[in-house]
Each structure stands twice: as C-alpha cells, then as structure tokens.
Amino acid sequence: MLAVNTPQTFSLSGTDWQVYHLLPNEWLWRRVWERDPPEAASRRLPATVPGHVQQDLLAAGVLPHPWVGLNSHLWEWTSARDWVYTREFTPPAAMAGMQVRLRFEGVDSSAHVFLNGEPLGDHEGQFVPVEFDVTGRLRPGESNRLVVVVERAPEEQGQIGWTSRCRSPRGWKARFAYGWDGCPRLIPVGIWDDVSLVATGPVWFRDVAVYANLSTDQTEAALSVVSEFGVAQGMPVTVGVQIQDAGLPVVETQDPVTVFDEGTSLVQSLAIKRARLWWPNGHGDSHLYEAVLVLATRDGSRILDHRRVRFGLRRIEVLPCEDAPPDSLPYLLSVNGRRVWIKGWNWVPQDQFYARAAPERYERLLALARDAGVNMLRVWGGGLLEKEVFYDLCDRFGILVWQEFPLSSSGLDNEPPADPEYLDRITAQAEAMLPRRRNHPSLALWCGGNELTGSDLRPLDSGHPTLGALRNLVAVHDPQRLWLPTSPTGPRFSPDPACPEEGHDVHGPWRFLGLREHPAFYHTIRPLLHSAFGCEGATNPAALHFLSGNSPAALWPPDASNALWMHHGGWWEQRAAVEAAFGPLSDLDTYVRASQLLQAMGLQVAVESHRRRKWHCAGVLPWQFNEPWPNAVCTHAVDWFGQPKPAYWAVRRAYRPVHVSARFTTFAWHGEKEFIAEIWLHNSGEALGLLTVAATISSLDGRVHVQDALAGDAPAHAARRIGELRWEFPTGFAAPFLLDLQVTDRAGEVIARNAYPFSAAPDPAFAPFLTAAPTALELERAVGGIRVRNAGECAALWVTLDHADDGFLSPEDNHFLLRPQEARALAVREALPVRAVAWNAPAVLIV
Secondary structure (H helix, E strand, O other): OOOOOOOEEEEOOEEEEEEEEEOOOHHHHHOOOOOOOOOHHHHOEEEEEOEEHHHHHHHOOOOOOOOOOOHHHHHHHHHHOEEEEEEEEOOOHHHOOOEEEEEEOOOEOEEEEEEOOEEEEEEEOOOOOEEEEOOOOOOOOOOEEEEEEEOOOOOOOOOOEEHHHOOOOOOOOOOOOEEEOOEEEOOOOEEOOOEEEEEEOOEEEEEEEEEEEEOOOOOOEEEEEEEEEEEOOOEEEEEEEEEEEOOEEEEEEEEEEEEOOOOOEEEEEEEEOOOOOEOOOOOOOEOOEEEEEEEEEOOOOOEEEEEEEEEOOOOEEEEOOOOOOOOOOOOEEEEOOEEEOEEEEEEOOOOOOHHHOOHHHHHHHHHHHHHOOOOEEEEOOOOOOOOHHHHHHHHHHOOEEEEEOOOEOOEEEOOOOOOHHHHHHHHHHHHHHHHHHOOOOOEEEEEOOEOOEOOOOOEOOOOOHHHHHHHHHHHHHOOOOEEEOOEOOEOOOOOOOOOHHHOOEEEOOOOOOOOOHHHHHHOOOOOOEEEEOOOOEEOOHHHHHHHOOOOHHHHOOOOOOOHHHHHOOHHHOOHHHHHHHHOOOOOHHHHHHHHHHHHHHHHHHHHHHHHOOEOOEOEEOOOOOOOOOOOOEEOOOEOOOOOEOHHHHHHHHHOOOEEEEEEOOOOEOOOOOEEEEEEEEEEOOOOOOEEEEEEEEEEOOOOEEEEEEEEEEOOOOEEEEEEEEEEEOOOOOOOEEEEEEEEEOOOOOEEEEEEEEEEOOOOOOOHHHHOOOOOOEEEEEEOOEEEEEEOOOOOEEEEEEEEOOOOOOOEOOOOEEEOOOOEEEEEEOOOOOEEEEEOOEEEEEEO
C-alpha cells in the first residue's frame, strides 16, 4: 500500500472506458457532463485508452474490417462525429491532501474534459500534452466520473491540396490519414496516448533536461541538469541528482533552491569521468545513463516529486561533403568525431490507427531496421511526433532520428502559412513538443517539414517566416540538435542527370525506371544527400490475401481496372512497368514475384551507387521502410504485418559493413557486344587489408562464362574500386545470366557476397527467368541456423526462407540466388519450422 503523501502516478489507461457518438455539438445541448443522453444506451461501446474510436468500433464488430476490400469507405463517417468517453474510477485514498493533476499525453485532436460534473478545461493539438489541476475536485478513495468529449476531426488537407490552407485552429494533426499515396482517407479520432493522475507535493518537476558536453578527448562529460518546476505553493526545497550507469551510482549532487513560481528553474552541474559514449548502430555500443532526481522539502522530511531521465553521451555535428560545391549545406554526419555515412530509411506511422500500437510492434519493426544496419530514420512530416516507445527503442538500437515537424507538401501548393496568427499557434505547439523528446540521444535533427517549396518548386529555406520561427524555437528549447528547414533542401527538388551537380539534397524518383534506364539514371546523378527515393512493389502474398478478404480472384487484374487494387495503393499501380520487363503475365503469384524483384533490384542499384560515392555523398534514406495500412502495392519494404519484402533484403545486403558491388550500365544487354562491370569493395569498419573477390558470370544452367579473382585492400570507412570484369558475348547469345560476387579474407572465409541478374534476351528481357528449368532445394539444420542447398542443375532463383507457420523468421539473409549445387549456411535466430522455396523450386520444410 502506498504511503500517504508519497509522489505517485495512478494510470487511467486501459479497458475500463466507454464511448458513444453524437452529432457535432450535440454534446453541449445534451449536457453530457451531467448525465448520458438517451442515445447513449444504444450507442455505448467498451473503449480502450490509448485508442481511437475506430478501434473500439472494430472490436465491437459494429463495422466490417476497414483494411479489407473497399470497407474503409464505410468508416469515413466516424471522423465526422463527436465522441464522448466516460470512465468511473476510484483513485488511491493516499492522494488526499496532495497536489493532483490529470494528465493527457495526447488527444486526437481536441477535447473538453469534465470531472464529477465540473468542467476542467479544453484542449487542442494532437502533439501537445495537457494537465488539469484536480486538487480539491478529485475524491480520493471514492468513485469519480471522468467525461472527455473528443471533437470530430478538424478540416485538413490530404496529399492533394494546399499547404497554405493547413491552418486548422485546433493545431497540428497528422495529415497522412486524410488520404495519401500509402493509405486511404480514414481519419483517427480519440484519446491516442496515456491518461494518468499524478500526485505530488505543492512543488513538482514540470520538466527536466539533461545537457551533456564532452571534453575534447571525449573521456569526460560535463552535465547540466536543468529542472523547471510546477508550483501550487512556493517553498524552499532540495533537488538531489544521481547519475546511474546500469543502476550503479556514478556521480551525484544535491542543491537547495527556493521555488517562488513557475518561472523558477535550477541548473545543476556534474561531471562523468571515463565517459562511455553513445554510438550509432554499427559504430559501437549505444550506451545509456540515467539521471535519478528527487525533489524534497529543505529538511528532507518529505519527498515532493521524483523523476528518472535516460540520456546518452554523444557529440553530433555536420561537415561538408568531399568536393561539395561552395554554396551547399553541410550534410555529412560526424558522431563523436567520426564520420558516419547515413544508412537510412524513411519512417511513416506504423498504423493508420496509431493510438494502440503495442510496444512489441514497434520493437519488431525497429529491430528489423537495426538488423539491416540502419543508423538513421527520417520521421516524415506527414506523420507523427512518435510515441515515447519509438525513441526509447531508437536509443537502445543506436538509430538516429531525423524528426520533422508535422508540415508537408500538398501538390497544389507547398508553402505553409506565415501570418502572425498562424505563427503564434505553431509557436505554442512547438514549445510544447520540443521538450518532450530532447533527452533522447537518438534524436539528432529537427526538420521544418516535408517537401516545402515555393511556387517555383524550389525548396524553402529558413528565411521563410514559418521555418525561421521553428529554427529559432529549436535553438532555444533543444539547442544540441541539428536543424534543416525542409527535406529536400535543394537547391533543386529532384535529381536531374542533365545537371547532376545542382542536386545537393534531393527527393525522387520513386519508381523503377526500367531495366536500362534505372542503372543509367543512378550512375549519373551525384547528390550530396538523397533523403527520399524509392521503387514500388507488390506486397507479400499473405497481406494480399488478407486485404482481399481471402478472395484471390478479387486481386486480378493488378491494374487500374481493379477497384480493390486501386484502393490499396493505386498511386503505385505498375503493371505496365512489370510487363515491360517480364512480358504479359496472367497469374497473381508470378506478378507479385516479378514486381517485388524489380523493386529490390531498383533499390539495390540506387543504394550501391551512392555508397560508391561515400563521403562525396553523405548517405541515403530510401522511401519507405514501413506502411500504415496494408497496401496491395506501395514503396514500403516491410508490410503492415511486419514481414519484410525482397526490397528489405536487397537494402540490408547493400548496408552490410563489408560489401561488394558492381557498377554496370544496364540489366538488359541485348544488342550489346560486351558485358562490362566495375567491381567495388565497401568497408564501414576498420581497415581489413587485402581481400579477394571471386567474380563469376554463369548461365542459369551453371555453365561458367567468366571466372576471375580480383584482389584489393579494404581501407577503413571507405569505398574502393578494385577492378573491372569484362565478357564478350558469344555470337547469338540471347539468354539470361548471373553475376556472382564473393569476398574472402586472408583465411579464406567468405565475409561478403552479392549477386545480380542480367539478360541478353530481346525484350521483354527478363521473361526467360519465368521459364527457367526446375530445380530442387535441400534444407537441414546447422549450428546456429540452417543450411540450404540447390541440389539441381539449374540456378535456384531467389530462394526465400520463411516461418512454416506464418510467424516471424529472422535469417541473416533472404531472397538470394544459388548456383547449381551451391549451398549456404545461414544463421537463424529462431528455432522454428523453416520453409524454403524458390521461383523454380517447390517448397521444402524442416521442423
């Protein structure tokens, strides 16, 4: 049992809520804070907080699943109603005599709050927390009734609209749900984050910020712990701070301060000797410390409040790219004095109804990013200031966060408002948002928004009043973070092969350009940073079956004539592009395989092309890692269910610390006399000395046309061209072929591998891959994983491993080629039933 006057938190999150809907403003007429109206009896549903009302409707079976078919159209009315949440609760009797506040971490997006029939106040702004003083109104130890009226969603622009009209008086709200290329118009409404009662003494911590400054040699850290106070009654207090490392004390201090009002703050200085640094993924341990603060009366007889804050020690800077134009911005990341090439991805909300995402769902997605070598995620401006769990996991996994304010382009115009009323409104919101995440070492950068441009489509800079105001707010409230006014920063919006030097930070393209055009494009452009680009591809078969309502016939044809296909990602419909490479297709399974392969090939070429320009290019962030709802086709690499597509594995291979790549001009070689490819070694770690690359060009039947060994050093943190591979095509050769690359160290161990499909057949050049001779796979357990072998006489095309029972499987590699009789041993984290299948090999199973 809690002691009287002990600071405590009583959670009001959970399943003990109810909710019902009314027409707009009807709640006022019905005086719902006093009693429920008669309509409530037939409309009342069990509700869960955090949650969106749509999730409660789904759980109650009121409407069919919005993810299936065209059902989301049936849900659009839900965001046009006001929703009344009610909860009966009994807070601890120990809260009597304490200062008690009712805290909402997030309401989506405006609310009116009542306790025991009395109004507490109103709130606006999805990303702004709010507290109400309920001291004297709360009845500790007795029943209380809380009523929260969440108003209908504000009018806002979807993807096609005017950014200049994004000026809802209710504040920022995530715009993606108003209809975007990766999701339909389905607008969440509800209490989207935790609710709690917080009981403290008459003085409490309103905010705590930990600022760390490393010494020149980075062996020590000077800490400034800044406490801001809430106060109901001024008094002299003592603030104790203990810095802990894995629960063990490192250094501590205790200082007195007299708190007069909410303008009082305290700065406490501490020093950490033998500092353990926080490093990005792939560069070292992402070490975390914790500051434990206790606020007590001056004589120490009573604890008034306490707080725990995790933080990390790191120094983040930006440097000019090598040989960058003099008018360019610095984009090259330096962390703790070491240059870090950005192996990034763009992150979108992990669910259309983002309120109730389990921590396990976040961990699944972010662990996939970590395992892929990702060291930065760009949290896109059409989405969210993410939940705390997202940043906690990024702290643990060493994933830097590029966080955008919720501003985005709109197509018809892309320039945010800049009038004084709007600036006052966003200033208040930003001042509330910035302190919420500033202690996270993963948070590296604040950005003004996504693709904000003038009428000439050139990206805006901080000279724009809105972006200048946000930059100044970051400088005041989160001064240790980097700043970019928008993404891209230009000066051109998109890369252009005709003037490659003008593309400093660019976006696009987002499609596979063609077997010939795609490599040519990416080998020509020379951006300093490519912060968004992608390729479209069909989703995984299980997701397709789900969104079709397990009706495979409804999924064909996969083009603009199919309403289901268009509703689930029609922006990215690509049948013409797929059939240009593979010829006419008549079944869904073949179409999905072909579509996904082109997406994987396209991203592989793009990432490797930029990685070969390491330090001249600061890095890449493909669009997009995840998706907010299950699309039939989109640019995502991991589907809504958390299953990677082949595109994920292609980028994961390209991000490996030691990698080998080929630079070539085309995938389709018909009409060419000679195959030519440059071979490059990539190393993200310390120098490895002399390595050997075994390069093999072979036909699908295993006939070897060229076999060569190229030797070269792998310097630390560098990309190096080690040679060239040439093959003069035999007269009349018009068939597919493969390039296989394997890197071995001096001990003869294979430490990296890569492979590419090509074809010298006439268009459609990749059609022969669909009629490859059958082969057979063998699968067996091996130490730490499995061993898969191609037992046939034809190459096994794109071997895929998965969980035989439709669960998650985490092999070290997937969706790869195996030459005839070739075998690979792969580490697999789970001891699960494993299934292996290839385009031209039936599935085999091991349990």
